[in-house]
Amino acid sequence: MAGTKVEGNKVLYLKACPKCHGDIELVVFSDSKTLQCLQCAFTVDSKESARRAMGEKIPATTEAA
Numbered sequence: 001m002a003g004t005k006v007e008g009n010k011v012l013y014l015k016a017c018p019k020c021h022g023d024i025e026l027v028v029f030s031d032s033k034t035l036q037c038l039q040c041a042f043t044v045d046s047k048e049s050a051r052r053a054m055g056e057k058i059p060a061t062t063e064a065a
Helices: 047-053
Strands: 012-015 025-030 033-037
Touching: none
Parallel strands: none
Antiparallel strands: 012 025, 025 033
């Protein structure tokens, strides 16, 4: 089903909202991912928009040490 929330782990970015400094939740749907503030509902719906909004706090790739 398109737009259905996928069950699993939740990711929270504490005090990461660029608008109100609230907590942001990563919401995963079957066809997209969205970052949404739990306090003010600020929403970002693409990876590039998220990087710009959060000031590059989201790593572009994960690298092993």
